[in-house]
Amino acid sequence: MAFEPPRRLVRALGETAPDGDDWLEKLPETAGRAVALRELTVERVQVPGGRSSLVVLVRRPDGTPAVLKLAPPRARPGSERAALAHWGGRGAVQLLEQGSPDGALLLERLHPDVSVRSLPEAKALLEAAGTLRRLWVTPPEGHGFETVAGRTGRQAAAMRASAEADAEVAPLVETALAAREELLAAPPEEKLLHGTFRQSKVLAGERMPWLAVGPDPVVGECAFDLARLVRDRVEDLIAQPSGAATTRRRVKRLAESLDVDQERLRGWTLFRAVESGVRARRVGREQDAELLLEFAGWL
Structure with missing residues (x-):
């Protein structure tokens, strides 16, 4: 074959x-x-x-x-x-x-064509959050996983370079970098995180109804992992007249459901959205960049 x-x-x-x-x-x-x-x-x-x-x-x-x-x-x-x-x-x-x-x-083998994203939005967020909670465990002793500080440090350097070359994104980048510095100054307990968690990374299974796939694992605070889930279906959020308010409600609901500090979740959601938006812009995916940066501006 x-x-x-x-x-x-x-x-x-x-x-x-x-x-x-x-x-x-x-x-x-x-x-x-x-x-x-x-x-x-x-x-x-x-x-x-x-x-x-x-x-x-x-x-x-x-x-x-x-x-x-x-x-x-x-x-x-x-x-x-x-x-x-x-x-x-x-x-x-x-x-x-x-x-x-x-x-x-x-x-x-899971069911590769059936992800949590196929569910209605409210149900999808509930099932995804429940799956994510099971992944947040203490990392093994002497682990070699990358840390949130290390990963976001590499990303921050690329973001600064993009901001220097593109004045339009500079204000958002500065805000996102400032949020990162504040978040890293006093991090809560560290867990093993999925790293790239979102609805499409949760597939239907036989052994359990829903199981996560495709991690890029990292060790750090849970709010970092949850932040990517906040912006799931970002294109739908942007299309809503009440998208900004819906986003803020989603941050609050997810933070409360998983016992995560709401402001820390908002901060990491901002950083990760700006990082993804700037990276998309850098490689020429202008539509993705526009959606992500508009979303970040709501935070």
């Missing part, structure tokens, strides 16, 4: 690929080796799939359905493996093999 990467994956990785990176070029060969090594039967490549990995629906030699996931080193698949192993299937998709000679992930 030809392992042709979906267009969304090609586009997304093309935006961030360092010079000389040939991971996409070698992907069909890499996928073929991973399948042969595990004696898997391929059903199909998941389309449109993710933005940082190739997801292949497969069956193991005993006929058990599974998923084979391949991601470039810059997507930190080793970190994802470590987080999934630590969660042990509690709230997240389960690893089906403990070691990996080639860096690929063999995972339990």
Whole structure:
């Protein structure tokens, strides 16, 4: 079978690929080796799939359905493996093999086309929040996960560079960076976080109704993880005449439901929205940038 990467994956990785990176070029060969090594039967490549990995629906030699996931080193698949192993299937998709000679992930099969995002908005937020709560556990001793301070520090440097080159975004960037500094000055208890949590990252399963997939794990305060969920369906929020008020109510409701400080959630939501908006603008995704920066202005 030809392992042709979906267009969304090609586009997304093309935006961030360092010079000389040939991971996409070698992907069909890499996928073929991973399948042969595990004696898997391929059903199909998941389309449109993710933005940082190739997801292949497969069956193991005993006929058990599974998923084979391949991601470039810059997507930190080793970190994802470590987080999934630590969660042990509690709230997240389960690893089906403990070691990996080639860096690929063999995972339990969920329902790839049925995410929490398919539910009505209020129900989707409720189910997503419940899933997220199960993931917030104490990180393993001596862990090697990236921290919120470290990750946002890298992002802050890129945001400053963008603001210097683009005066239009400078005021929002300054506000977001100031919020980050204040939040990091006195952080609450640190937990292992999903890192990129949103409704589309929660899929229907057999073992549990809903399970999280695709973490980019990070250790830090829970408000950072919840912040990405606040802006889910941002295009719908922007289209509403009462979008700003709805957003503020969502911050309050999510903070209360998960025992997170409301102002800290608002601050991280602002920082993450501005960071995503500035990054989208930097790579030419103007429509996404416009939505995200308008949303950030409401906070």
